[in-house]
Amino acid sequence: MKLPDPAPLLADAPRVREVLDGAGWSAAALDELLGTTYRTHLDREESAPVLRRTAGGSPLEALARQLVLGVPASSELPASWLNRDGTAKVRLQPVVSGGVEVLVPHDAGRITDPQQVLGVGAASMTLAAATPRRTVGRTLDLGAGSGVQALLAEDHSASVVATDRNPRAASYARLAAALNGTELDCRVGNLLEPVAGERFDLVVSNPPFVISPGASYTYRDAGLAGDDVCRRLVQDLPGVLADDGVAVLLVNWLHLAGEDGDERVKGWVPPGCDAWVVQRELAAPQDYVTAWLRDTDEGERFDALYEAWMDGLDRMRVEAVAFGVVALRPGRGEVVLDEVDQAVAPTWGEEVLDHFARRDALAAGVLDRAWRLRADVRLHQVASHEDDGWYVESQLLQQSAGLRWSGGTDEHGAALLAGCDGTVPLRMLFSLLAVSAGIPDEDAVAQGLPVVQRLVEQGFLVP
Numbered sequence: 001m002k003l004p005d006p007a008p009l010l011a012d013a014p015r016v017r018e019v020l021d022g023a024g025w026s027a028a029a030l031d032e033l034l035g036t037t038y039r040t041h042l043d044r045e046e047s048a049p050v051l052r053r054t055a056g057g058s059p060l061e062a063l064a065r066q067l068v069l070g071v072p073a074s075s076e077l078p079a080s081w082l083n084r085d086g087t088a089k090v091r092l093q094p095v096v097s098g099g100v101e102v103l104v105p106h107d108a109g110r111i112t113d114p115q116q117v118l119g120v121g122a123a124s125m126t127l128a129a130a131t132p133r134r135t136v137g138r139t140l141d142l143g144a145g146s147g148v149q150a151l152l153a154e155d156h157s158a159s160v161v162a163t164d165r166n167p168r169a170a171s172y173a174r175l176a177a178a179l180n181g182t183e184l185d186c187r188v189g190n191l192l193e194p195v196a197g198e199r200f201d202l203v204v205s206n207p208p209f210v211i212s213p214g215a216s217y218t219y220r221d222a223g224l225a226g227d228d229v230c231r232r233l234v235q236d237l238p239g240v241l242a243d244d245g246v247a248v249l250l251v252n253w254l255h256l257a258g259e260d261g262d263e264r265v266k267g268w269v270p271p272g273c274d275a276w277v278v279q280r281e282l283a284a285p286q287d288y289v290t291a292w293l294r295d296t297d298e299g300e301r302f303d304a305l306y307e308a309w310m311d312g313l314d315r316m317r318v319e320a321v322a323f324g325v326v327a328l329r330p331g332r333g334e335v336v337l338d339e340v341d342q343a344v345a346p347t348w349g350e351e352v353l354d355h356f357a358r359r360d361a362l363a364a365g366v367l368d369r370a371w372r373l374r375a376d377v378r379l380h381q382v383a384s385h386e387d388d389g390w391y392v393e394s395q396l397l398q399q400s401a402g403l404r405w406s407g408g409t410d411e412h413g414a415a416l417l418a419g420c421d422g423t424v425p426l427r428m429l430f431s432l433l434a435v436s437a438g439i440p441d442e443d444a445v446a447q448g449l450p451v452v453q454r455l456v457e458q459g460f461l462v463p
């Protein structure tokens with residue numbers, strides 16, 4: 001299938017926006033029309049459910065057929081956007097993250113072409129969810145592809161630079177900006193080359209992080225050995241950060257035989273930089289390779305490609321491949337890795353900034369600070385009924401925001417947390433606890449301090 005050139009579509013983008021608005025196009029309207037699971041049907045190449053729900057011939061149904069499903073229909077779209085058979089040249093995907101809605105243009109179909117520009121997938125949404133949304137000056141989106149991260153960042157940035165090695169991606173990002181009525185500074189080039197010498201307040205990157213042999217697909221493969229592209233980005237991104245800038249990127253890193261995988265990724269962080277590595281997955285090689293081979297349309301080549309890919313990983317003595325989010329900022333050289341297996345909040349970018357603020361507070365001293373219990377924390381108690389009433393058997397602390405950590409506690413821990421209202425220094429709370437438990441102050445501090453430290457690290461307690 002020949003890929004379309006998105007550049008000639010730019011001139012009519014404002015007209016397309018008018019047509020979409022006139023038909024009542026929005027993420028919510030499409031969900032209502034097509035059903036909230038329509039993207040799952042599309043991913044599975046099941047067109048029947050979407051065809052059935054768009055048989056009425058309304059303007060929105062026609063646009064959904066052309067721009068979401070990719071079948072012919074009759075609509076008000078300008079001729080420059082249409083093929084001769086009445087199908088649209090590109091697809092449009094409405095994306096909502098953190099209450100912000102953007103419209104993302106992308107190539108159609110299964111992935112078969114090295115230069116194909118993809119729509120928004122799970123990894124894109126992982127990065128969007130992890131991006132802090134404070135208002136900033138300059139933002140860089142490295143590896144912008146369709147422009148989704150740049151568009152979302154534009155909502156809270158004075159200006160956004162979107163870079164990509166693939167010129168088709170830069171054309172798509174320009175088209176995305178026009179469709180969304182915004183401006184993006186789209187540049188073509190390798191990694192940080194297009195922004196040499198510049199500084200940014202926020203950097204986001206969903207790079208081609210996949211550890212694969214060769215460079216078959218631009219969206220996936222950087223063409224560097226092993227996890228080198230991720231190492232290079234973790235090492236080099238701090239160099240383009242403003243003094244209080246933050247970078248958030250997705251990375252894969254290798255766990256090799258005889259080597260500590262956690263130390264591998266932590267060792268990439270350059271001196272004078274703080275990092276928070278939030279590990280989300282650890283995949284066995286065969287699961288990693290099959291998942292990425294399923295992402296593209298390899299047909300009968302699947303088995304041969306699997307063999308070659310696994311041979312390459314075996315030669316490197318790969319035991320597992322980790323995936324996660326890395327946040328970086330200029331700092332004291334403190335590097336923290338958390339394994340986060342639990343379901344997290346739909347967006348948790350503020351947690352990145354809060355994490356660094358909590359690390360600063362911990363470094364300044366724990367005992368003399370009046371900590372505060374975070375507002376979303378709840379205490380769940382399980383009690384059994386005894387002769388004289390309810391007996392609490394276990395207590396669980398649970399966050400509903402951020403990374404949604406949970407953990408058990410006891411009556412003393414629960415009492416201490418109840419006292420953390422931001423006015424009483426921790427040292428005094430330990431004294432009160434010592435009195436109620438009948439132990440010396442030093443013992444209360446010795447036993448309680450590591451627990452409080454961890455509660456602060458995980459965000460149950462905040463400065």
Ligand SMILES: C[S@@+](CC[C@H](N)C(=O)[O-])C[C@H]1O[C@@H](n2cnc3c(N)ncnc32)[C@H](O)[C@@H]1O
Pocket residue numbers: 119120121123124127142143144145146147148149163164165166169189190191206207208209218219220221222
């Ligand atoms: C995984 S896609 C991310 C697309 C989009 N930012 C998102 O979040 O959905 C990676 C992007 O990086 C681009 N890319 C690949 N190699 C690159 C390189 N060496 N320098 C800059 N961009 C590159 C690809 O063309 C692709 O658009």
